[in-house]
Structures are given as structure tokens and as C-alpha cells.
Amino acid sequence: MEFSFLDELPKIVWMLIGIAAFLGVIGLLLVVIDMPRTRRDRWQAFLFLAPALLLLVGGLIYPVLRTTYLSFHDRSGDAFVGLANYLWMFQRPEILLVLRNTLLWVLFAPVLSTAIGLVYAVLVDRSRFESVAKSLVFMPMAISFVGASIIWRFVFAYRPADQEQYGLFNQIVVWFGGEPRLWLLEQPLNTFLLIMVLIWVQAGFAMVVLSAAIKAIPAEIVEAARIDGAGAFQLFRSITLPSVWPTVLVVLITITVQTLKVFDIVRTMTGGNYGTSVIANEMYSQAFSQGQTGQGSALAVFLFVLVIPLVVLQIRRTRKARELS
Amino acid sequence: MNPTPTITDVRDAGPASRVRRRLSGSAASLAALVIAVLWTVPTAGLFISSFRPADEIRTTGWWMFFASPEVTLDNYRDVLFGSASDGRLASHFINSFVITLPATVFVLGLAALAAYALAWIDFRGRDWVFLGIFALQIVPLQMALVPLLRFFSQGVTVGGAQILPAWELTGAMAFTNVWVAHTIFGLPLGVFLLHNFISQLPRTLFEAARVDGAGHGRIFLRIVLPLITPALVSLGIFQFLWTWNDLLVALIFTGGDTATAPLTVRLAELAGTRGEAWHRLTAGAFVSMIVPLTVFFLLQRHFVRGLLAGSVKG
Numbered sequence: 081m082e083f084s085f086l087d088e089l090p091k092i093v094w095m096l097i098g099i100a101a102f103l104g105v106i107g108l109l110l111v112v113i114d115m116p117r118t119r120r121d122r123w124q125a126f127l128f129l130a131p132a133l134l135l136l137v138g139g140l141i142y143p144v145l146r147t148t149y150l151s152f153h154d155r156s157g158d159a160f161v162g163l164a165n166y167l168w169m170f171q172r173p174e175i176l177l178v179l180r181n182t183l184l185w186v187l188f189a190p191v192l193s194t195a196i197g198l199v200y201a202v203l204v205d206r207s208r209f210e211s212v213a214k215s216l217v218f219m220p221m222a223i224s225f226v227g228a229s230i231i232w233r234f235v236f237a238y239r240p241a242d243q244e245q246y247g248l249f250n251q252i253v254v255w256f257g258g259e260p261r262l263w264l265l266e267q268p269l270n271t272f273l274l275i276m277v278l279i280w281v282q283a284g285f286a287m288v289v290l291s292a293a294i295k296a297i298p299a300e301i302v303e304a305a306r307i308d309g310a311g312a313f314q315l316f317r318s319i320t321l322p323s324v325w326p327t328v329l330v331v332l333i334t335i336t337v338q339t340l341k342v343f344d345i346v347r348t349m350t351g352g353n354y355g356t357s358v359i360a361n362e363m364y365s366q367a368f369s370q371g372q373t374g375q376g377s378a379l380a381v382f383l384f385v386l387v388i389p390l391v392v393l394q395i396r397r398t399r400k401a402r403e404l405s
Numbered sequence: 406m407n408p409t410p411t412i413t414d415v416r417d418a419g420p421a422s423r424v425r426r427r428l429s430g431s432a433a434s435l436a437a438l439v440i441a442v443l444w445t446v447p448t449a450g451l452f453i454s455s456f457r458p459a460d461e462i463r464t465t466g467w468w469m470f471f472a473s474p475e476v477t478l479d480n481y482r483d484v485l486f487g488s489a490s491d492g493r494l495a496s497h498f499i500n501s502f503v504i505t506l507p508a509t510v511f512v513l514g515l516a517a518l519a520a521y522a523l524a525w526i527d528f529r530g531r532d533w534v535f536l537g538i539f540a541l542q543i544v545p546l547q548m549a550l551v552p553l554l555r556f557f558s559q560g561v562t563v564g565g566a567q568i569l570p571a572w573e574l575t576g577a578m579a580f581t582n583v584w585v586a587h588t589i590f591g592l593p594l595g596v597f598l599l600h601n602f603i604s605q606l607p608r609t610l611f612e613a614a615r616v617d618g619a620g621h622g623r624i625f626l627r628i629v630l631p632l633i634t635p636a637l638v639s640l641g642i643f644q645f646l647w648t649w650n651d652l653l654v655a656l657i658f659t660g661g662d663t664a665t666a667p668l669t670v671r672l673a674e675l676a677g678t679r680g681e682a683w684h685r686l687t688a689g690a691f692v693s694m695i696v697p698l699t700v701f702f703l704l705q706r707h708f709v710r711g712l713l714a715g716s717v718k719g
Contacts, residue, residue, distance in 0.1 A: 083486040088499045094577035095503040098584060099510055106514050114620035121526050124621045128522030129534065132515045132592055139589030140541050143552035150551060196440065203437035213437065215705070217444045222701035222708075223694045224650030226669045230676055230690040231447045234454070234683060246466045246683070248450055280444065285712065292713055312433065341545050344652040348673045360653075363547050368657060373551055380547040391543040 165378035197286025225344030459684035508587035516595030639711035
């Protein structure tokens with residue numbers, strides 16, 4: 081069967097119906113709000129908030145409670161099993177491997193992306209090619225993790241040693257006299273290769289945010305240090321780094337939260353096989369591929385618990401940064 | 406007023422320091438260059454490959470393109486319009502739009518409504534509602550997936566009585582599940598960002614409109630919406646890119662049905678089952694990137710502004 085645009089038409093029509101219906105409902109809502117009878121602040125506020133609150137209560141708050149409930153129950157969701165799902169998580173060797181992998185991700189990805197982003201932001205700051213240079217590193221932020229994963233899988237593509245390599249990494253290995261290998265199957269190296277993909281994506285984020293912080297350093301301070309004869313490295317260590325340190329922490333925490341939830345990269349690079357699975361991927365496999373709702377929910381709750389302190393820290397940092405500025 | 410000393414004035418501090426500066430300058434340039442190359446070459450390699458004939462992709466590295474440049478659009482034609490097993494990404498390209506556009510419009514509309522009420526209408530418990538929505542930003546998607554999917558597939562039952570039926574949407578209407586899921590996950594951040602913006606509008610604006618007899622609905626439509634356009638654009642870009650690039654939500658709420666799968670889901674599938682069919686994967690990856698990259702390069706300024714406003718979601 082050939083591709084034909086006519087077959088696609090119903091989807092587009094349904095999309096237009098959906099958007100039109102939405103705008104219609106909003107318009108109606110605004111008319112009702114302005115009717116003389118609803119002119120009481122409390123009623124009006126309620127009408128403004130109702131659609132969003134309905135979705136948030138039904139789609140987030142209730143599910144959070146329900147998932148927590150399910151994490152203490154078996155796969156059918158009926159029989160209470162106490163902490164069994166959590167004990168399973170910390171006892172099964174394959175899940176311990178998943179937890180160890182997540183730990184590796186959290187230890188390496190945030191620090192390295194932030195460090196690379198910071199160094200790069202400092203290096204290209206006020207250079208002639210600044211905006212082009214920044215665009216190059218920032219670009220991976222725009223593409224999907226799936227796209228980024230395919231880019232890197234191609235870099236690590238493998239051909240047997242007697243054939244010509246088309247993966248860049250194996251070709252470089254061969255040029256230096258090494259043997260081509262299936263790098264994504266080599267444990268535990270493969271986890272680090274996956275981590276590298278996330279660093280590749282997130283360094284651009286760190287760079288842009290830190291670059292803005294660097295530009296906010298008052299010019300007088302930098303000039304005073306220059307007049308005192310500070311070299312480039314000294315300038316970085318005693319002026320730039322202390323000035324942007326609060327931002328560095330915010331970036332670190334933000335990327336850490338992202339890292340904890342990483343799913344797409346693992347899914348596309350290895351499918352979570354060869355010892356590369358992480359919590360978010362395991363949660364998906366347990367709950368949706370294997371129907372182990374209880375165990376999947378326990379993993380989700382554990383992820384949530386890991387994220388909470390980071391976000392509390394983040395809010396405190398942001399508030400402090402606001403007070404300073 | 407004294408002329409401010411420029412950087413070039415300070416630089417001439419003596420020959421020794423000038424040499425040192427030149428050295429550290431070139432080392433710095435080299436480091437920057439290395440990073441820039443590492444960040445660009447993998448993408449460039451894939452991009453070049455996508456235009457090479459399939460036979461060449463299968464036998465030689467993309468760097469050999471410079472030795473024998475041969476360009477073809479066959480890969481793109483096959484992967485976009487070829488047989489279903491080759492991807493037929495044109496169909497999934499449309500799916501991505503059909504998922505992304507409503508999900509973006511819904512979030513913008515509902516978040517703007519909620520943010521207006523939270524910023525400019527006085528009612529009891531307002532701060533608590535705002536704090537609650539703010540706090541919801543931290544909930545990982547994973548916490549909501551199982552119950553939300555159950556809601557779509559089984560409806561709501563309380564004590565054995567069916568309160569709400571299962572949605573059981575088929576055909577094109579099946580997209581509705583994904584719209585709703587994406588809207589829910591986009592709302593907390595959306596309300597927060599727009600609230601920051603709307604609450605900074607001058608109070609006199611609203612007082613004048615109230616004196617003229619305008620109701621909240623009219624004020625929202627005629628005064629607030631036009632004024633918050635920049636914030637809507639920033640949030641819109643984010644929600645658009647986020648939805649377009651998402652894999653997890655689409656994977657679960659399109660239920661593995663190829664007819665409604667967006668590009669990301671189909672590509673991840675192709676990468677899994679036809680991992681070595683690089684003539685398809687290279688072109689396919691760029692089909693999925695073209696829209697976000699266009700949005701990114703055209704609207705980079707807004708994108709960065711949104712990023713600096715703290716809009717990072719998960």
C-alpha cells in the first residue's frame with residue numbers, strides 16, 4: 081500500500097475539531113464568567129481555575145496517591161503485600177544493578193555537563209564567534225533524546241574486523257591499530273557511553289544558563305582584577321567561579337533531576353539490555369511490558385522520593401538567588 | 406564624564422604578560438574548538454550519511470563522502486513514503502503534529518486562565534492553590550502513568566459502580582488520550598511561568614478596566630492575553646518542543662498502535678528492530694529533527710529566555 085495523503089485526512093480533521101472545540105469551550109467559559117449573575121469574585125475565580133484544577137486533581141494528584149497505594153499491593157492491585165515490592169527492589173540482583181546504574185548516571189552526568197558547559201561558556205565569552213559557537217553546542221537541546229541516541233548509535237556502529245568500519249568510533253580505534261568492538265555491549269563501559277549522550281545534550285543547557293550568569297558579572301570587577309594583573313585562569317578562579325557559583329548549583333540540581341528520570345536514551349540505545357537499565361526504564365518494563373503494576377509503582381515511588389529533596393534544595397536556592405539580585 | 410577604560414587599554418601590560426596571554430588564549434581557543442567539534446561532528450556525520458546512496462552507507466564511512474561525493478534523496482523518499490515496514494514516516498510526521506499542536510494550545514489556554522485568576526482575583530485560599538500547583542511540578546511522570554492509563558482504558562469505578570466509562574476511542578479520535586496526558590503534564594509549569602508574568606502587569610491597568618465596567622472575562626481576553634504574548638510564545642515553544650520530542654508519554658498513551666504513533670515512537674521502534682538499516686535511520690532521524698531545529702533556529706531568543714525563566718520540566 082502506498083502512502084496517500086487522503087488516509088491521513090481524518091487525523092488532521094480530528095485535530096482541527098479538537099482545537100476548535102477547546103477554543104469554543106474557553107470562549108463560552110469567558111461569556112459565562114461575565115454574566116451579571118456570576119459577578120462574584122469567588123465564582124469567577126472558580127470558573128477560571130476549574131478546567132486546570134480538574135485535570136490536575138484527576139490526572140496528577142489522584143494518580144500519585146493511587147500509585148503509592150499500588151506500590152503496597154500485588155500486580156492485580158487488590159491484595160495488600162506490605163513492603164514486599166520494596167524489598168524485591170533492594171534484593172533482586174538485576175534491580176540492584178538498575179539502582180547502581182542510576183547512581184552512576186547521577187554521579188557523572190550532572191557534574192560533567194555542568195563543567196563542560198561552564199568551561200565552554202567562559203572560553204567563547206566575548207570571542208568573535210560567540211553566537212555561532214554557542215549555537216553549535218546548544219543545538220542538541222532542540223532535538224529529541226531519540227534523535228540524539230540514533231546519532232550516537234551511528235558513532236558506535238560496528239562491523240566485523242575484516243570489513244570497512246562505518247562507525248566513526250570504531251574507525252578511529254582501527255586507525256590506532258585496535259580491534260573494532262560492539263561497544264554498546266561491553267559492560268560496564270556501555271553505561272558510560274549512554275551517560276555521554278546525556279552529557280552531550282545537557283552541556284548546551286548548562287552553557288546557556290551559565291553564559292547569562294557570566295555576562296551578569298559587573299564589568300568593573302573584571303576590569304579591576306585585570307588592572308591588578310590577574311591572568312585568565314586567576315580571573316576564572318577568583319572572580320568568575322565565585323560569581324556564578326549559585327547558578328552552577330541550580331544547573332547541577334536541574335540536570336540531576338533530569339538524569340534521575342532518564343528513559344528515552346536507554347530505551348533507544350540499548351532497550352535497557354546488556355546491563356544498562358535505569359530506574360525509569362525498569363519502571364516502564366515492569367509496569368507496562370510485564371504487567372507488574374506493584375513493582376513498577378514501587379520503582380516510581382522510589383524515583384519520586386529521590387527527586388523531592390533535590391527540588392526542595394532547588395526552591396531554596398532560587399529564593400536565595402532572587403533575594404540577592 | 407571619564408571615558409570608561411576598554412579591555413584593549415588594559416591588555417598592554419608588558420611583553421611578558423602579553424605572551425602569556427597569547428599562549429593561554431590559544432590553548433583556550435583550542436579547547437573551545439575541541440568541544441565544538443565533538444558537539445558537531447556526530448550530527449554532521451549522520452546528516453551527510455542521510456544523503457549518501459544506501460550501498461555506500463552500508464560499506465564505507467561517511468567521511469568517505471568527501472572522496473566520492475554522491476548525493477541522493479532516495480533514503481528520504483523511502484523512509485517517508487515507502488512501505489510500512491520501512492517506516493513510512495510521512496504518516497508519523499503528521500501524527501507528531503496532530504499530537505503536538507493541540508497539546509500546546511490546550512496548555513497555553515488553560516494555564517493562562519488559571520494564572521490570571523491566581524494573580525488578579527481575590528478569593529480565599531488563593532495562595533494555597535498556587536502553592537499546590539507549584540509543588541506539582543516536581544511529580545515525575547512515572548508517578549501518574551499507571552493510574553492515568555487505567556482511567557482511559559477502564560474508566561472510573563467506585564465500589565463496583567461505574568462512574569465514568571472507559572474512553573474506548575478508535576481511529577483518529579484515539580489521539581485525544583495523548584492530548585489530555587500531555588496537557589496534564591504541561592500545566593504545572595505553564596501556570597507557574599504565566600503567573601510570574603501576569604502578576605507583574607501594572608495594577609492600574611485592571612482598575613481602569615474595572616471602572617469602565619469590564620468583567621474579568623473581558624479583561625482577560627482584551628487586555629491580558631495581548632500583553633502576555635511574549636510569555637505565551639516562550640511557553641509555547643517549550644511545550645511544543647517537549648511534546649514533539651517526547652517518547653515516554655506517547656509510547657504509553659498511543660498504546661503501541663502504529664496508526665497513532667508519533668515520529669519518536671516509530672524511530673525508536675525502527676532503531677530496535679532494524680538497528681543496522683542506517684540508510685533509513687539516518688534519514689529518519691533528520692525527518693524527526695527538522696521541525697524542532699527550525700523552531701530552535703528561528704526562535705532561539707525566545708527559547709533562551711524561557712530557559713532562563715526556569716522552565717525545565719520532566
